[in-house]
Amino acid sequence: MSDYLGYDVVIIGGGVAGCVLAARLSEDPGRSVCLVEAGPDHGPDRRSWPEGLLDARALPRDDVWEEDSAPYRIRAKVLGGSSSINGCWHTWGAQEDYAEWAGVGGPDWSEAGLEPFRRMAAERMRLRPIPDGELSAWSRGARAAAAELGYPEISDMSLPGRGTGYGCPPVNAIGDLRWNAAFGYLDAARSRPNLRILDRATVNRLVVGDGRVHGVELDARGERVTLSADLYLLAAGTYGSPAVLMRSGIGPAEHLAEVGVETQVDLPGVGANLTDHSCLVLPLTPTAELNRALAELEAAGKLYASQVAVKAATEHCEPGTWDLHLLPTAGAPLFGTLPPGQYEVGVTAFLMKPASRGRLRLRSADPEVAPDIDPRLLADPDGRDLAVARRGLELAAELAATTALKQWASPGNAPGRATDEELRAGAGTYWHPVGTCAMGEDAVVDGEGRVHGVANLRVIDASILPTIPRSNTQLPVLAVAEMLAAKLTGQRHVE
Template sequence: MTAGRTAAGRDAARPSGHDVVVLGGGVAGCVLASRLSEDPGRSVCLVEAGPDYGPDRSGWPVAVRDARALTRADVWEHGVPVHRYRARVLGGSSCVNGCWNTWPSAPDLAAWRAAGGPGWREAELDRHREAAVARMRLRRVPDHEVSAWGRGFVTAAAELGWTEVDMGRTGGPGHGTPLVNALDGLRWNAAFAYLDPETRARPNLTVLADATVDRLAVGDDGRIRSAELVRHGRRHSLAADTYVLASGTFGSPAVLLRSGIGPAAHLRRLGIRPRIDLPGVGENLVDQPAVFVPMTPRPGLDAALAASEAVGDLYVNRTLVRAASSSCDDGSWDLHLVPSAGPPLFGELPPGRYEAGFSVLAMKPASRGHVRLRSADPTDAPDIDPGFLTDPGGRDAAVLRDGLGLVGRLAASPALKALADPVPGRSARDLAARGTRELRDALGTYWHPVGTCAMGPPDAPDAVVDGEGRVRGTANLRVADASILPTVPASNSQLPVIAVAELLATTFQD
């Protein structure tokens, strides 16, 4: 066992360089590095492609700390379709998302157990959910953070028959608020939660930022010999006993593919020598499509939103409904209906004017997309196709139309009709009347991609990893992030991914 404070270069690479190297400093990577380094006899190196703003959270950029805004400074690409947004900073998506945390449905957890085995029991995941809630300081939304638009939405939802539910647990349809990792405006990201100054001071933990993972060097026996990195324009090799990919649903399959682990035919077309033929790498991409229904705020709503902003309490989203489409199983939900009101996410409005509306989000889409390489160059962004509304039966489009119908009823309720008016040509009814191709052109995303390194039992032909994240055909490689989830949960993904990382950290042996 060796301490790991010094980043290894190509000449310094040796099998005992580190006990564990975690490749990716996003939400899952922060959890794993923190938990695995709790054992003082285990040396851990955490590698992140983006910046590390340090142990003192007051030194982090204001935009990253602000829970009221969605910063786009620390992302891989700019000027791209919204489904391609990927955080590139220590703390990952917890530094750029809406700070929302909700929990999957019971059928979601049952599907994961079927894929991952008995270690994925609902009670076990719930234990790790509780650990995640504590470390991320998750809390209920206080009343003063719910805007006039959000309060009207809750009133309308109750009038239409939805009862209040706990969004932090399994259950059924209903209205409520998410758990938020926001403390009086401070975004409590995963780096703050899991890599606090005391954790960073451990002599067996190294945090290596600004280092892009190119590929893994795979031996003929399936054992990983090193991780090949690019840092400040120079190439480095990092050696370890165990390698853990935590580069996210887009990044983890890309690293595997560049390493020769994936569909052999795809690799050969790119001139990459196939080392391990795993057809499922990069396939099974699933994300939650969204349709936004804009509304025109009336003067009273603009004034109320301005008053909230003046005292620092204007949060764009703080309430939601878990709803069931006509094709959803009884007792579950396959839609989120989310009201929003505040500064526009895209574009600008004059002072004192705000954007308002509803997002309709299909939580359990049948459509599947993919992540593939354009080339073997790690600086060349991968081909990311979410495949929205491509399911042959058209179920996903039907679910969105059901959601639009529900939003139309909410918008027509007295509580909301008094606050905002539909936008001509873009009302819920207008959007629901569009054909599937036109509806697809209007889509956004909830930013919860999963599935590209899916786990499964030994007889699952397209599974990439087992229930402990071990990559098939390799001896010392795991994947431990959202990419291993074979199905997308009917929830936001941050809380379940943190709980999964907590779970997987317990499977490492001393």
Template sequence: MLVLGGGVAGCVLAARLSEDPARTVCLVEAGPDHGTDPDAWPRSLRDAHALPRDHMWERGVAVHRLRARVLGGSSCVNGCWHTWGSDADHEEWTRAGGPRWSAAAMAPYRERAVAAMRLRPVPGREFSVWARAALAGARELGYQDVDMGVPGAPGCGTPLLNALDGLRWNAAFGYLGPARSRANLTVLGDTTADRLVLDGGRVVGAEVVADGRRETLTADTYVLACGTFGSPGLLLRSGIGPADELRGAGVRAEVDLPGVGANLSDQPGVFVPRAPAPDLDVALAAQEEEGELYVSRMLIRAASTCCPADGWDLHILPSAGDPLFGSLPPGRYEAGIAAFLMKPASRGRVRLRSADPAEPLDIDPGFLGDPDGHDVAVLREGLEIAERLAATSALAPLAGAASAVPPSELTDAGLRARLGTYWHPVGTCAMGPAADPLAVTDGEGRVHGVANLRVADASVLPSVPAANTQLPVLAAAELLADALKEAAS
């Protein structure tokens, strides 16, 4: 079995599929494999205090394009936060993929992922003055404490973390670590999958490039796990996608699948800066001195007036520390509250610019593009909640307004200019029944119209969960690995 893409999902698949010694598994990753010894990994990828900017596919690009290129994928560069979505997410996924995707059926997969990734609650020492006050402020606004690691209700609380003592524990450690010594598992780093070769409705090979040399790898089953941007890119380069669009890019259409690259769904957000009081800077500096300053450690799951009962469609995320972008003089920090749109109606798209794999993909996140204005309206409500949180008796003494215009009163253009992302793209190889013209895969990851090809990463989720996506993607990959094992047995 050939697994293309060694990120979060790819590591799960390679580990689970190679549990059976009778099955030979080869994992192909474009980025480097830094090996089995966590201490030998680059410090930037292990340090959980910050988001590294090395080991990325592209440099100096719009933030929504960021994605890791290294064995372990984006688990090596991300914020280490884990939360779970609402029952409504599972209803959406079950409609598309069948009963395997219900909350109850996915619970064991979530638990496996929690164990493998060593997820743990936030230790008390990692709370900054700002995070502690934000938790008190949330309670002041009436939010109840909730467990963020399971489906449930709106409320406030803390995420689970894949970091211990300041060090990130990524999917290559969590999943491949115990599997690497198996004789039936091969891991190829620095090897880029260029295209699949098709013949008679089957994949007969995968052309990969390593050290400038091209070769064709063959297997009985091909599983794509190149992520929400990489997997549709690979399908499109292989001639699997919207036939007219492929012709425009100079690629011969092999299988007309209009949904490939469509339905891109990510969670945009706006950060509302506050002006830290001197006491806050002093407290944050003291915590940094102890090595325990983390930018965010709590969140609110909030419901806008557009949200169905019992769910939530916003994350309200207070943060304080070194700025994510740029820098401040020593002893000065950035503090504020972000509002993220968790269930966007807008959809973007991934397209090929040309057949040349070296040409960057055309990625349009489609943020706030829905014609009904749902997303702008919900985001504005999120900003109002952020303002109310900042004004609570717990938070107000720590920081004042940074601008005369409240963010919820920004013009639409002002809002768009300040838009960031939570980095949770999904949906570009969405699962759904074969009768759905935009479905790319079925509920077990099989690509419609190609016999021995599956996709098993974030791209198969037809809608983004009301959560950070790493834990849902880990659980989805566990589920899809089980589906593959059952089909093979």
């Protein structure tokens, strides 16, 4: 096994958080930084990136960890992480979400504390509103439908705000170009001699002993390599980070023994507290006129299935907040195919403050073996999530029944009341998993991402969020990474 030269900082994971950390920490020319990414780095030249990864309207699925897996398991394996394959949307949660975080991590985690970093992230990611001219007939109808039901319009859903409403979330795009985190954060940093980007390098484990990390073992393009550093930052995501920790002997001792890993630090919280925005879909049948309109957009390369979000509230959420996103969608199916000229249309109800918690465990200490992920959607023992989901479907049906939308699509045969088992079986996710390395006194990390019991290791990504925000998670994670990078560097950037 060969040894690479040591670095001041090694960052494990080139997703949105890793890109922020690499860019910010390498601003000091005296600090050497190595960013390790399991997937490919397609480089600074846009022409070398696959066309599918550049299209802001597409949801590419080639650069992922596990092909043909359950939909909730989809995670990016490419520089830029989820920002390279997701829907490009940016929304912001409720003030109460960040108050929950601040209660655990301190005032910098509050909405006010994160605000300068939210603005910095929005600028770096080139957030732009969706012009009216880009909206499909279905999306224009969705906006009119929300207004018809009395929801107020929200001009910018990436800004802090209270209450329900509707709008078009801004996207990280320049025209049709997906402006991912690799472009937004690493373009200006690539020329720095103190930054190295090591792509196609899969982490095996951290070498841990005496309460410190002494190296990180990885497979870099077929070569076994050990990197050493003074500080290790784990940013492999909600599924990747706990798996790396457990393979390294950091996690629940009883489970580690089951998979043959020697325990270095017994942290039962590793892999626990998995939370995601679960969803149920109300399918609709499009009219021939809507199919024709969508086909014209698709032929012009301008079809984006989902452009409008409605923040809705049930009786189960706090006053002034929301617990649902209603997404009217019309476009090519996310999974499977339809005949040419036919499109998938519906309204999806997403639970934005779920009570259910899942977990992640190792199947094996072998890094080539995918972890065992159990999201446990709609499974909270009190049945609150099921109640919110049922109400969400009712509100989705109200939206579909408005004058503005029923001219474009109609519900199919009215089904009977679904059983709890049928709802759970039909549940999907928003692809916003968080919480498997949660911060807290008795959890996995503290308010600066420091792993309990390991002096020179921090986790900085969505896995450390103790609760899920009422929003798409990309913008909050970018803001958190900016904030924690500022703590590491002792700076508060102003851009």
